[in-house]
Amino acid sequence: MYRLVIDSDRCTGCNSCMLACAFVHSTRFSYDESRVLIVRDLVRSASSVRVCVQCDDAPCISACPVHALTRKEGSMQIVLDQDKCTGCGRCVDACPFDGVGFNQETSMPLICDLCDGDPACVNACALPRAIRYEKVPCGDYEEGKE
DSSP states (O other): OOOEOOOGGOOOOHHHHHHHHHHHSSSSOOGGOOOOEEEETTTTTEEEEEOOOOOOOHHHHHHHOOOEEEEOSSOEEEEEEETOOOOOHHHHHHTTOOOOETTTTEEEEEEOOGGGGSHHHHHHHHTSSSSEEEEEOOTTTOTOOO
């Protein structure tokens, strides 16, 4: 299965991934629409990437009381059914990687849908390659793993 592989040590903090993600999902360059979040540690001069890594057990899916989150058959992609979602935020709280955001304006979770197999964030992060879309055996995800 293919999933996002994150190497925060390579992140330059340029925010290109955030803007690309937001534009693909909302046709706006708005950080509030991005499913990717860059967190800066100004003391260490470091940046880290927060995004859904399509966990094998996907605690966000099991936390949803109305079954608004599912997996696309044959992939690791997590799909949000906005018509079912109540905006309770349990999926946000359940994510062990802080990879699920929340849009206060729409009261909807912001969860990576892998852009249907062509993640915009990966294309925007072509040079540092802090975010990659790679074939990874299920159960073998670790941040920074090559």
